[in-house]
Amino acid sequence: MAKVHVSTTVNGQPMDVLVEPNDSLLDTLRDGLGLTGTKEGCATGDCGACSVMLDGRLVCSCLVLGAEAEGKTIDTIEGVADGDGLHVIQQKFLEHAALQCGICTPGFIVAAKALLEKNPNPDETTIRYWLAGNLCRCTGYDKIVRAVQDAADELASPA
Amino acid sequence: MAEAVDLKAIGTRPVRPDGVEKVTGRANFGADLNLPGMLHGKILRSPHAHARIKSVDLSGALAMDGVLAAVSGKDIPGGGDLGDNVLAKDKALYHGHAVAAVAARSAYIAELALDEIKVEYEVLNPVMSIDDAIADGATLVNESLHTNGDTSQPASNIAAITKFERGDVDQGFADADVVVEGEYRVPTAHQGYIEPHACTATINEEGKATVWCCTQGQFDVRSMTANCLNKQVSDIRVIPSEIGGGFGGKTTIYLEPVAVKLSEISGRPVKMVMSREEVFRATGPTSATLCRAKVGAKKDGTITAATAWLAYEAGAFAGAPVGPGCMSVLAPYDLENFRIEGHDVLVTKPKVAAYRAPGAPQSMHAMECAIDELARKLDMDPIDLRLKNAADEGTVAPYGPQFPAIGLRACLEAAKVHPNYTTPPAEGQGRGVAVGFWFNIGMQSSAEIRIAENGAVTIMEGSPDIGGSRASMCLMAAETLGIPYENINAHVGDTEATGYCNTTGGSRTTFATGMAVIEACEDIIAQCKERAALTWELDVDQVDWEDGQAIPKPGVNADVKPLSLADIARSAGRTGGPLLGRASLNAQGPGASFSVNWTDVEVDRETGKVDVKAFTGVQDAGRAIHPSYVEGQMQGGAVQGLGWALNEEYIYDADGVMENAGFLDYRVPVTSDMPMIDTQIVEVPNPSHPYGVRGVGETPIVAPLAATSNAVRDALGFRINDLPLSPPRVLAAIDENE
Numbered sequence: 080m081a082k083v084h085v086s087t088t089v090n091g092q093p094m095d096v097l098v099e100p101n102d103s104l105l106d107t108l109r110d111g112l113g114l115t116g117t118k119e120g121c122a123t124g125d126c127g128a129c130s131v132m133l134d135g136r137l138v139c140s141c142l143v144l145g146a147e148a149e150g151k152t153i154d155t156i157e158g159v160a161d162g163d164g165l166h167v168i169q170q171k172f173l174e175h176a177a178l179q180c181g182i183c184t185p186g187f188i189v190a191a192k193a194l195l196e197k198n199p200n201p202d203e204t205t206i207r208y209w210l211a212g213n214l215c216r217c218t219g220y221d222k223i224v225r226a227v228q229d230a231a232d233e234l235a236s237p238a
Numbered sequence: 239m240a241e242a243v244d245l246k247a248i249g250t251r252p253v254r255p256d257g258v259e260k261v262t263g264r265a266n267f268g269a270d271l272n273l274p275g276m277l278h279g280k281i282l283r284s285p286h287a288h289a290r291i292k293s294v295d296l297s298g299a300l301a302m303d304g305v306l307a308a309v310s311g312k313d314i315p316g317g318g319d320l321g322d323n324v325l326a327k328d329k330a331l332y333h334g335h336a337v338a339a340v341a342a343r344s345a346y347i348a349e350l351a352l353d354e355i356k357v358e359y360e361v362l363n364p365v366m367s368i369d370d371a372i373a374d375g376a377t378l379v380n381e382s383l384h385t386n387g388d389t390s391q392p393a394s395n396i397a398a399i400t401k402f403e404r405g406d407v408d409q410g411f412a413d414a415d416v417v418v419e420g421e422y423r424v425p426t427a428h429q430g431y432i433e434p435h436a437c438t439a440t441i442n443e444e445g446k447a448t449v450w451c452c453t454q455g456q457f458d459v460r461s462m463t464a465n466c467l468n469k470q471v472s473d474i475r476v477i478p479s480e481i482g483g484g485f486g487g488k489t490t491i492y493l494e495p496v497a498v499k500l501s502e503i504s505g506r507p508v509k510m511v512m513s514r515e516e517v518f519r520a521t522g523p524t525s526a527t528l529c530r531a532k533v534g535a536k537k538d539g540t541i542t543a544a545t546a547w548l549a550y551e552a553g554a555f556a557g558a559p560v561g562p563g564c565m566s567v568l569a570p571y572d573l574e575n576f577r578i579e580g581h582d583v584l585v586t587k588p589k590v591a592a593y594r595a596p597g598a599p600q601s602m603h604a605m606e607c608a609i610d611e612l613a614r615k616l617d618m619d620p621i622d623l624r625l626k627n628a629a630d631e632g633t634v635a636p637y638g639p640q641f642p643a644i645g646l647r648a649c650l651e652a653a654k655v656h657p658n659y660t661t662p663p664a665e666g667q668g669r670g671v672a673v674g675f676w677f678n679i680g681m682q683s684s685a686e687i688r689i690a691e692n693g694a695v696t697i698m699e700g701s702p703d704i705g706g707s708r709a710s711m712c713l714m715a716a717e718t719l720g721i722p723y724e725n726i727n728a729h730v731g732d733t734e735a736t737g738y739c740n741t742t743g744g745s746r747t748t749f750a751t752g753m754a755v756i757e758a759c760e761d762i763i764a765q766c767k768e769r770a771a772l773t774w775e776l777d778v779d780q781v782d783w784e785d786g787q788a789i790p791k792p793g794v795n796a797d798v799k800p801l802s803l804a805d806i807a808r809s810a811g812r813t814g815g816p817l818l819g820r821a822s823l824n825a826q827g828p829g830a831s832f833s834v835n836w837t838d839v840e841v842d843r844e845t846g847k848v849d850v851k852a853f854t855g856v857q858d859a860g861r862a863i864h865p866s867y868v869e870g871q872m873q874g875g876a877v878q879g880l881g882w883a884l885n886e887e888y889i890y891d892a893d894g895v896m897e898n899a900g901f902l903d904y905r906v907p908v909t910s911d912m913p914m915i916d917t918q919i920v921e922v923p924n925p926s927h928p929y930g931v932r933g934v935g936e937t938p939i940v941a942p943l944a945a946t947s948n949a950v951r952d953a954l955g956f957r958i959n960d961l962p963l964s965p966p967r968v969l970a971a972i973d974e975n976e
Contacts (some may be wrong), residue, residue, distance in 0.1 A: 099346065106645035115270040116263015118482070120432040121514040125901035128432055130607035169261040173253045176866035179874060181260035182267055182433040182482025211910040212903060216430045216483050217705060219873035220909045222866070
């Protein structure tokens with residue numbers, strides 16, 4: 080199959096990449112662009128480890144074709160920390176020990192950031208339903224939910 | 239042993255040293271490595287649950303453009319059962335059993351090439367349950383397998399029978415005022431780690447291989463891969479990546495020897511990554527079980543006799559965790575009369591792998607349900623009944639040894655007064671209690687401590703960090719050396735970079751590798767005292783180590799300033815060379831771990847759905863090094879146990895094909911399914927560890943199965959013996975009972 084040329088913007092940087100027509104956006108990010116922070120847990124949209132933002136919308140990158148990234152804006156875990164250090168959500172995941180093995184963590188952080196940008200003051204139930212598409216097998220979710228709650232509090236009234 | 243009041247670092251909750259890498263996406267997991275010239279390997283899997291392999295023809299695949307190598311069973315000549323599981327030889331023993339493999343320029347070409355491999359099968363009857371496997375005239379999974387190796391008996395699907403017995407069981411039941419018994423089934427379940435198995439291998443013209451993979455034990459990957467390929471361990475270097483969950487499922491190998499062989503044939507590095515479907519079909523699961531439990535007691539609750547008859551599915555090769563199931567089933571109780579009999583049963587399902595406290599959740603589900611029924615018949619509080627019979631220091635465990643100090647009684651007493659227990663369940667909800675146990679293991683570990691010129695400390699050890707163990711190592715080093723946690727980092731070395739270390743599993747890492755780290759720190763302290771003595775022209779026994787610095791002992795007349803680790807490191811070249819501490823050990827006395835769990839559930843009588851409204855875990859950690867990660871183990875294990883109790887199961891069709899090989903249909907708990915998981919850490923120090931550590935990782939998965947069953951029993955007013963308590967089963971039981 081002939082490769083497809085894709086021009087896209089990833090974490091604010093314009094990028095060009097050649098993709099196979101059947102490559103997922105996840106494949107394109109990981110293998111085409113070397114952005115391996117986005118993880119594959121299932122490749123069927125069931126685990127959320129591959130969560131990225133596509134034109135401001137939270138998606139499973141395994142369910143999007145790489146070719147569909149043409150002209151789009153993509154934000155991945157690699158773009159969450161800006162030049163000034165960790166994002167509050169990243170910092171809270173560390174402080175709350177909200178990760179054990181860490182494989183689901185990039186997806187959770189991308190998804191939690193999307194939540195707080197949409198709803199800065201979510202209650203526990205809202206957090207739990209928003210993150211229901213992200214599987215974590217290590218933590219039992221307790222510390223993840225607390226980290227997101229704490230991040231929301233800190234973003235609302237910075238220390 | 240250090241007293242709790244003296245501890246400065248241990249018991250604090252600092253950020254883990256590998257944390258920033260993991261929240262930014264920098265950390266490299268199994269599938270994240272790419273090498274120049276790398277090929278992609280894929281596995282062809284059996285479409286039959288049980289079939290004789292008459293021939294494998296690789297030529298069609300090899301003729302394809304872009305395919306550089308192909309292998310079949312004969313290319314994995316060694317390894318015994320393990321090698322036969324890695325690639326099937328004469329028989330495919332489960333649907334998804336690996337039969338052949340290819341390496342190609344791309345994963346896509348490799349997938350296409352699998353279609354060009356021709357395998358001729360003679361299809362045999364699948365054997366999909368314990369009942370089928372042990373029935374008279376059952377189809378044999380392995381025609382040359384005899385129970386306990388006794389060839390005077392006919393071949394059987396029962397690989398082994400284990401027995402523990404004490405006292406006079408018949409008399410014990412005769413003495414009982416109340417007897418309860420039941421039969422309980424637990425389904426096949428998967429560890430469900432989010433990271434699929436992945437490895438990359440390369441081998442050079444000298445026959446030296448390097449393997450990068452996600453594993454719980456790089457040294458086990460080395461020896462297993464060497465065995466499968468009839469190579470020496472010294473021919474293989476294994477470099478562990480970060481590991482995206484394992485729970486026991488990454489203590490074995492599937493891909494590594496295949497990748498090495500494909501690399502040998504192609505002359506190129508070969509990367510192999512499983513799909514989620516392959517993970518479900520061909521790796522991991524733990525045993526489905528059939529367990530019978532019987533308990534008799536006096537009116538006052540004193541247990542007079544107990545028996546457990548346990549049968550565990552091993553999958554296609556002998557080796558179900560029925561031994562640990564037997565060890566655990568009655569461990570919480572101080573009993574005079576008991577009989578435990580365990581059966582290791584072959585079926586045509588994937589070869590089972592360890593899963594968190596392997597074997598204990600299933601047998602203890604049966605017994606803890608029976609104990610709950612006993613409490614109901616006796617009209618006793620379930621915690622009081624357990625307190626009445628609780629094993630304690632000095633109790634001889636059913637599997638032989640006498641317990642040293644253990645924390646079961648302390649956990650039960652803490653539970654009894656816990657506000658979550660003293661407050662009754664809400665209207666319409668049911669509450670269930672159960673006890674959990676894991677014996678824990680020690681085994682071999684090595685550690686090296688290196689001191690940089692500025693006094694910074696590097697720990698090099700061999701236990702892959704699956705849940706924050708680097709932080710625990712750094713805390714124990716900080717405590718021992720008397721320096722700040724922030725000055726220490728911990729690294730997990732590859733098989734050439736660090737001393738031998740047994741796998742991360744059995745809740746041994748913080749205990750055993752931690753002990754090696756502590757001893758290596760003590761080695762550093764001894765060296766620092768020598769360097770200070772040399773500098774000060776004192777005898778070494780005139781020097782103390784306190785708060786991270788060398789000082790003259792009280793009463794020693796020396797007008798000198800204390801020397802910090804950094805001071806000594808800076809001048810190490812003048813006092814004997816770099817500071818390098820080391821320790822290696824085979825850790826003894828891991829210290830048994832006990833827990834008490836209770837949960838409140840609500841059952842929707844129209845749909846059969848069970849909602850977990852509250853869950854509390856109380857567990858003895860001996861000493862919590864990093865309490866957040868101890869709580870994390872308790873919470874994560876609880877939710878795995880709740881998932882197994884409520885929804886998780888392998889569903890097979892009549893041909894032995896798994897019908898739910900994906901996370902959509904094999905439903906692990908998601909965030910919105912769960913409440914907060916409350917924890918209380920009890921600390922009854924383990925006398926065998928310098929800081930009192932007991933492993934904490936396994937035990938949390940054990941009690942939730944029975945606690946959930948008992949809670950649903952409480953909510954419904956009748957018992958459902960089998961798991962999972964999924965909506966269809968619960969609804970059918972409600973219909974039957976109303």
